[in-house]
Amino acid sequence: MGCVHGKCCSRYPSSSSDGDSGHHREKKPYKCKHILTQRSLQLVPVPSHNFTLQCSALTQHGYYPDTVERENQDSFCIKTQIQGNPNVHFFGVFDGHGQFGAQCSNFVKDRLIEMLSSDSTLLDDPRKAYNSAFLATNSELHSSEIDDTMSGTTAITVLVVGDTLYVANVGDSRAVMAVKDGDRILAEDLSEDQTPFRKDECERVKLCGARVLSVDQVEGLKDPNIQDWGDEESQGGDPPRLWVPNGMYPGTAFTRSVGDSTAESIGVIAAPEIKVVRLTPNHLFFVVASDGVFEFLPSQTVVNMAAAYTDPRDACAAIAGESYKLWLDNENRTDDITIIIVQIKGLSNSGASATDGGVDSRPMVMRSIKGSLDMCSVSESETYSSVKSDFSDTQQSCQHSVSMNRSAAIVVPSPMRQRPLQLDVG
Numbered sequence: 001m002g003c004v005h006g007k008c009c010s011r012y013p014s015s016s017s018d019g020d021s022g023h024h025r026e027k028k029p030y031k032c033k034h035i036l037t038q039r040s041l042q043l044v045p046v047p048s049h050n051f052t053l054q055c056s057a058l059t060q061h062g063y064y065p066d067t068v069e070r071e072n073q074d075s076f077c078i079k080t081q082i083q084g085n086p087n088v089h090f091f092g093v094f095d096g097h098g099q100f101g102a103q104c105s106n107f108v109k110d111r112l113i114e115m116l117s118s119d120s121t122l123l124d125d126p127r128k129a130y131n132s133a134f135l136a137t138n139s140e141l142h143s144s145e146i147d148d149t150m151s152g153t154t155a156i157t158v159l160v161v162g163d164t165l166y167v168a169n170v171g172d173s174r175a176v177m178a179v180k181d182g183d184r185i186l187a188e189d190l191s192e193d194q195t196p197f198r199k200d201e202c203e204r205v206k207l208c209g210a211r212v213l214s215v216d217q218v219e220g221l222k223d224p225n226i227q228d229w230g231d232e233e234s235q236g237g238d239p240p241r242l243w244v245p246n247g248m249y250p251g252t253a254f255t256r257s258v259g260d261s262t263a264e265s266i267g268v269i270a271a272p273e274i275k276v277v278r279l280t281p282n283h284l285f286f287v288v289a290s291d292g293v294f295e296f297l298p299s300q301t302v303v304n305m306a307a308a309y310t311d312p313r314d315a316c317a318a319i320a321g322e323s324y325k326l327w328l329d330n331e332n333r334t335d336d337i338t339i340i341i342v343q344i345k346g347l348s349n350s351g352a353s354a355t356d357g358g359v360d361s362r363p364m365v366m367r368s369i370k371g372s373l374d375m376c377s378v379s380e381s382e383t384y385s386s387v388k389s390d391f392s393d394t395q396q397s398c399q400h401s402v403s404m405n406r407s408a409a410i411v412v413p414s415p416m417r418q419r420p421l422q423l424d425v426g
Contacts, residue, residue, distance in 0.1 A: 041313055044080050048087040049163040049279075051347035055091070058316040060324060060337040062292065073101035073153075074290050074338040075109045082117055082159075089160040090116070093338050095173050095290040097257075098151025104259045105153040107146055112137045112155075126159060126166045127274050134170065138258045138270035150250055152259025155272070156191055156288055163279045163347065165286070167191055168272040170256045172291045176299045177277070178284040178307060185284060187303035190275055193291075194256040196240035201255040202227075208267030211243040218248065242266055285312070285343040292335035293319060296326035312341040 044053040061072040073096035082088040090113065096105030115133040116122055122129040134155075141148050154171020167175050169191035177188040196202045196212045206212060215238040216222040241251045242263060250263045257263070258270045277283075287302055294302070302319055309315040320337050327334035 041311070042078060042080075044089055046087050046089070046160065046162065049347065051163075052345040053089065053160065053342050054312060054345055055340060055342040056312040056316050057340040058313075058320050058338070060292075060320045062336040063324075063328070063334045065332060071102045072336050073097065073105055074292070074336040075102075075105045076338050076340060077109050077113060077157075078340065079113055079117075082113075083122065085123070087160075087162050088123070090157065091160075091288050091340050091342060092155060092157035093173055093288050093290050093340060094153045094155050095171065095292070095336070095338070096151070096153040098148075098260070100147055100151040101153065103146045104141060104148055104151050107141055107144060108137055108153050108155060108258045111140055116159075123161065126161060127276075130159070130166065130168050130274065131271065134168070134258065134270050134272050141259050142261050146259075148259035149262045150260070152257040152263075154254060154257050154291075156290075158190070158286065158288055158342075165190070165275075165277040165279065167275045167277065169194065169274075170258060170270060170272045171254045173289065174291065174294050174299065175286060175288045176303060177286045178303045180282040180284055185303060185307045187299040189299055190277065190286065192273065193254075193294075194273070195254055196242065198255070202240070205242055205255050205267030208265075209245055210266035211245060212240050213243060214238045214240050215251075218243065242268065279344065279347055281347050281349060283344055283347070285341060287319075287339065287341050289319075289339040290335070290337060292327075292337035293323045293339055295323070295335060296330060297323055306341055312343055315341050 040056065042055050044055065045051075046053065055078060057076050057078060059072060059074050059076060062070070064070045075094045075096070077090065077092045077094075079090040082090055092109065092113075094105040094109045096102050098104070112133050115136060116129060119129045119133065141152075154173050155169070156171070156173035156175050157168050158175055159166040159168070167190040169175070172193040172195050173191075174193060175190040177190050179186045179188050192198070194201055196205070202212055212227065213224050214222065217224040217226075218241075239253045241253050242255065243249065243251060244262075244266055250260065252260065252263050252268060255267065256269050256271070256273075260268050285306060287306060289302070297305075297319070305319050305322065306312075306315040309318060316339050319339055323337050324334050
């Protein structure tokens with residue numbers, strides 16, 4: 001977030017660096033390359049409530065001019081029929097950071113879903129099972145061969161159990177629901193970014209010994225006693241970061257993550273925040289994405305763009321392409337960008353049977369659980385089960401999208417399927 005070293009400054013950034021603060025930034029030329037490749041669409045039935053999830057995912061390698069061979073540190077997971085249950089499905093995005101961010105991201109993605117899949121209590125108490133899996137995965141990462149002293153990953157995941165969503169968040173990636181409201185489609189955040197912009201998170205880490213300062217404040221360019229950085233959406237410079245009491249590290253721009261063992265000493269924790277949502281026919285689709293998407297695109301804009309396409313593959317491509325462009329308009333680099341879009345097809349009130357004990361059945365009620373739930377895994381080849389679309393041969397010839405090799409290029413949508421979602425009003 002706003003730093004050339006990513007979300008976790010592994011070393012003290014100099015004021016002469018190319019990307020630390022907006023007023024130090026120097027644009028570098030970069031020719032955008034468009035890649036058209038095969039994409040996949042996945043249909044996931046939920047027989048208990050007689051509806052279907054239609055989903056697609058895309059991960060876009062970031063552009064770093066000083067390290068062009070840098071590995072994509074994002075990973076994602078779409079895991080269906082957890083524990084063999086046709087009504088339980090998982091969607092997650094993991095945004096690694098630091099020198100070993102890619103290894104951390106993939107380790108957490110794989111290990112956490114394994115824990116959830118083997119937990120016999122998952123469906124009895126999903127929140128407890130998720131919290132336990134997160135903390136155990138964090139502990140295993142610490143003891144693994146991966147050096148996570150200055151590396152780790154954020155995680156945003158959605159577990160679908162029948163007509164109920166369990167949304168678990170650690171860090172500053174985000175999940176957003178598109179909700180029909182008359183003839184409008186509104187964005188409803190399903191997670192809340194865990195950053196020092198949040199007063200509760202800022203105070204929590206301060207109590208654990210963290211210094212919370214922007215890079216400009218650390219460098220002496222701004223008064224460190226002014227602990228007011230505005231809000232995350234409008235803040236234009238470097239964000240407030242976490243520093244040890246007597247050192248210029250780790251400089252994390254988030255207050256929760258998996259890994260980051262050094263940052264744990266100043267309050268960065270792996271406990272997820274959980275929200276529970278009972279689906280209604282007004283819920284059209286949800287988006288799960290890394291902060292590479294939301295750095296310059298507000299939630300409502302992302303929902304508006306996704307709603308402009310009937311095919312989630314094209315929606316993913318359009319949002320990733322716009323995010324990439326905005327990064328290059330505002331920075332001399334781009335973050336890695338990963339997005340999953342899940343459309344909710346055929347859900348009706350008559351199809352909902354109250355089978356999930358303990359979950360509030362009132363429509364659009366979300367309950368936040370501080371410190372519980374989340375995770376994901378499976379290989380991308382297993383994740384993508386190709387489903388033929390109903391489009392014409394001409395339209396199919398224009399198909400393009402995410403390269404499984406994660407090549408560094410903008411992916412653009414096919415204009416032939418740029419038809420907005422139709423709202424059934426009344």
